[in-house]
Amino acid sequence: METRPFGSTGEHFPILSFGAQRIVDEHDCTEEQALAILNRAIDRGVRYFDTAWVYSYGQSEERVGKVARERRDEMWIATKAWDRTRDGALRQLEESLTRLQTDYVDEWRLHNIWSREELEKCFAPDGAIHAMTQAREEGLVRYVSISGHTDPQVQIEALERFPFDSVLIAASVLDHFIYSFAEEFLPVANAKGVATIGMKVFGLGRLGHVYDRALRYTLGLPVSTTIVGCSTMEQLENDLEIAENFVPLSGPERLAFLREMLPLVTPQNMPWKAKDWNNPVAWKLRAEPPTV
Ligand SMILES: NC(=O)c1ccc[n+]([C@@H]2O[C@H](COP(=O)([O-])OP(=O)(O)OC[C@H]3O[C@@H](n4cnc5c(N)ncnc54)[C@H](OP(=O)(O)O)[C@@H]3O)[C@@H](O)[C@H]2O)c1
Numbered sequence: 109m110e111t112r113p114f115g116s117t118g119e120h121f122p123i124l125s126f127g128a129q130r131i132v133d134e135h136d137c138t139e140e141q142a143l144a145i146l147n148r149a150i151d152r153g154v155r156y157f158d159t160a161w162v163y164s165y166g167q168s169e170e171r172v173g174k175v176a177r178e179r180r181d182e183m184w185i186a187t188k189a190w191d192r193t194r195d196g197a198l199r200q201l202e203e204s205l206t207r208l209q210t211d212y213v214d215e216w217r218l219h220n221i222w223s224r225e226e227l228e229k230c231f232a233p234d235g236a237i238h239a240m241t242q243a244r245e246e247g248l249v250r251y252v253s254i255s256g257h258t259d260p261q262v263q264i265e266a267l268e269r270f271p272f273d274s275v276l277i278a279a280s281v282l283d284h285f286i287y288s289f290a291e292e293f294l295p296v297a298n299a300k301g302v303a304t305i306g307m308k309v310f311g312l313g314r315l316g317h318v319y320d321r322a323l324r325y326t327l328g329l330p331v332s333t334t335i336v337g338c339s340t341m342e343q344l345e346n347d348l349e350i351a352e353n354f355v356p357l358s359g360p361e362r363l364a365f366l367r368e369m370l371p372l373v374t375p376q377n378m379p380w381k382a383k384d385w386n387n388p389v390a391w392k393l394r395a396e397p398p399t400v
Pocket of ligand 1: 128129130135158159220221255256257276307309310313314315316317335336337339342343344347
């Protein structure tokens with residue numbers, strides 16, 4: 109599989125990486141299936157695994173941890189802090205490390221920073237950013253990161269305030285049309301040498317019927333790697349197949365795909381952008397949002 113540099117870290121990752129939010133009971137994935145999916149991903153060359161303290165009350169981290177116990181050296185593990193305070197975030201890290209059965213994580217993120225107010229909380233004197241730097245100094249965390257899927261300007265401001273090593277962003281074909289991280293954020297991050305991770309490739313599963321082109325669209329963006337969520341082995345195998353034989357969409361294919369996807373750009377299909385959904389000025393299309 110094609111590999112790409114991971115920002116300025118010196119690491120390189122295959123273009124396909126794994127998002128572990130879906131390998132949980134909540135998504136009808138048993139523990140046995142989850143461990144088989146994780147092991148198959150590693151066997152096929154995937155190295156980068158994203159999880160979070162909040163996913164299914166820790167079940168996602170626990171399952172990643174059961175594989176990490178045996179295969180830690182083959183895995184890059186990224187997890188996240190939901191708490192915006194220093195002390196709260198440090199407590200969450202402690203729990204994450206226990207569930208992940210490891211004494212350090214490769215990347216630790218501020219989770220889902222959707223507005224300037226949320227960012228401000230993290231940068232307050234008692235804010236979570238101080239937990240990040242402390243944990244890095246103590247060797248509990250190797251790299252510091254932030255995620256967001258609502259407004260790219262918030263993540264741009266975050267990069268102005270702090271030298272984050274990486275940023276996890278929404279990069280689906282639907283995101284092309286509104287508050288576009290691909291258009292607004294990636295040029296800024298790439299100029300700074302910050303690693304970027306694409307997510308929401310399948311629009312939380314709403315693009316399952318066009319998974320091939322949805323994945324080829326995101327892999328074709330200038331991101332360092334892309335995490336996909338899978339809850340079955342079949343989905344993983346199909347996603348691996350596309351990534352291993354990756355061919356970017358041609359210009360005409362991309363245009364046709366964008367046209368086909370435009371009617372799906374609705375608040376119902378993109379709840380991660382819904383906070384500002386009612387503000388038509390924000391629409392790049394300069395038109396009313398289409399109805400379903
Ligand atoms: N703010 C944040 O930091 C944040 C927020 C959200 C997610 N994440 C991370 O990003 C990862 C990816 O997001 P996600 O899992 O929510 O969404 P996603 O990758 O857009 O969608 C995953 C879903 O797409 C469908 N799918 C995947 N491969 C498929 C295939 N080959 N054929 C048909 N359908 C397929 C499945 O849906 P069905 O199961 O419905 O069939 C799967 O559960 C998460 O796992 C998580 O690690 C981070």
